[in-house]
Amino acid sequence: MSNLINNSNKKIPEGLIRDPFVSHGAFRVYVYLLHQDTGKISNRNIMESIKIKDPRTIASYFSELIHGDYIERNRVRDDNGRINGGFNYIVK
Numbered sequence: 001m002s003n004l005i006n007n008s009n010k011k012i013p014e015g016l017i018r019d020p021f022v023s024h025g026a027f028r029v030y031v032y033l034l035h036q037d038t039g040k041i042s043n044r045n046i047m048e049s050i051k052i053k054d055p056r057t058i059a060s061y062f063s064e065l066i067h068g069d070y071i072e073r074n075r076v077r078d079d080n081g082r083i084n085g086g087f088n089y090i091v092k
Helices: 014-018 024-034 043-049 055-067
Strands: 002-006 039-041 071-077 083-091
Touching (some): 043 055
Antiparallel strands (some): 002 039, 071 083
């Protein structure tokens, strides 16, 4: 389980609309995340909601969005700085 932090203003960035390096699938994942409230998310829920069958596909979409600087992903850590499983996804 990961955490979603939605820092966007619920608008799709124009740069994302025009970005030739972002696939239609990655665009759909961004829009899905954009319209979710801050809280817990899982790849499985995203995959079921937008009909993605292969976990490698959603991983690829997240990679596109991270490399395009549309979302940020950080490992969840405990109070001692140890990795605690999951990620924080920050929608920009």
